[in-house]
Amino acid sequence: MPTDVPRIDADLVRRLVATQFPEWAGLPVSEVAHQGWDNRTFRLGDGLSVRLPSAAGYVPAVEKEQRVLPYLAARLDVPVPEPVALGSPDPDYPFPWSVRRWLPGRVSADVPDPDRGQIAGDVAAALVQLRGVPVGPGPAAGTHSFHRGAHPSRYAAEVVAALDTLGSRVDRAACEAVWDAAARSTWSSPPVWFHGDVAPGNLLVDEAGRLSAVIDFGTCGVGDPACDLVLAWTFLDPDARQVFHGAVGLDADTWARARGWALWKSLIMLAGSAGPGDADEHRAVLDAVLADPVTTPSAV
Secondary structure (H helix, E strand, O other), rough: OOOOOOOOOHOOOOHHHHHHHHHHOOOOOOOOOOOOEEEEEEEEOEEEEEEEEOHHHOOHHHHHHHHHHHEEEEEEEOOOOOOOEEEEEEEEEEEEEEEEEOOOOOEEEHOOOOOHHHHHHHHHHHHHHHHOOOOOOOOOOOOOOOOOOOOOOHHHHHHHHHHHHHHOOOOHHHHHHHHHHHHHHOOOOOOOOEEOOOOOOHEEEOOOOOOOEOOOOOOOOEEEEHHHHHHHHOOOOHHHHHHHHHOOOHHHHHHHHHHHHHHHHHHHHHHHHHOHHHHHHHHHHHHHHHHOOOOOHHOO
């Protein structure tokens, strides 16, 4: 994981905007409440947002999103971020950065007692439509997507290392069974669009609890859509998981790889990257993956 993180705060954003886009220099800048790992986001006035990569490893996503988001926005019913301007590196900040239209809505991760079944159905419909978009300018899965859209076996060594580190703290045999099922499965269809990070922090909902926007396409591309199903274990309860499974329209092999993606992430976080509070979250994901009834032969 990249570690060269510059200091990013509202004062920096004000300086960058004033220098490069003086027409917006008088607009207030405020940090958004829910921040991701790859980027920092700030609201600029009422109608704009500023998005800045948090490390060099996330810089390729800036140009990619500038290019693909208008293409996807014209073909999707669900709103996605609309690029307005591209900022340049600066002596105070070494990376390119972007200005987008502000999308209204509340991050689903911050909604108390959300209707997970409703969100599951809405997200599934959005993913079905995304897979149907012509691949057009979509980049093939690779380093820019951190290999989302490729086969999860790219991370086999990390899974083994995490299991060695965790030892008796996890059920190694159960984890290996899930990983082996993922490794044996393949995506034999033509490449399709994937989002790459369908997480509750990237799903906005309206006052009625309906999906109102999907954000953060930094790891998007074309390839295998299995990575887009991890929401089943990271956010959905068993009933909502069944709704998602039924509506997303993907086969058992794809679900097996999705389960592998979720297993990999929870294991590596538990083995070394999760803090005290996050550890509980990743343990819950791992427990859900191992206990999951959706992808058993009797359920698909």
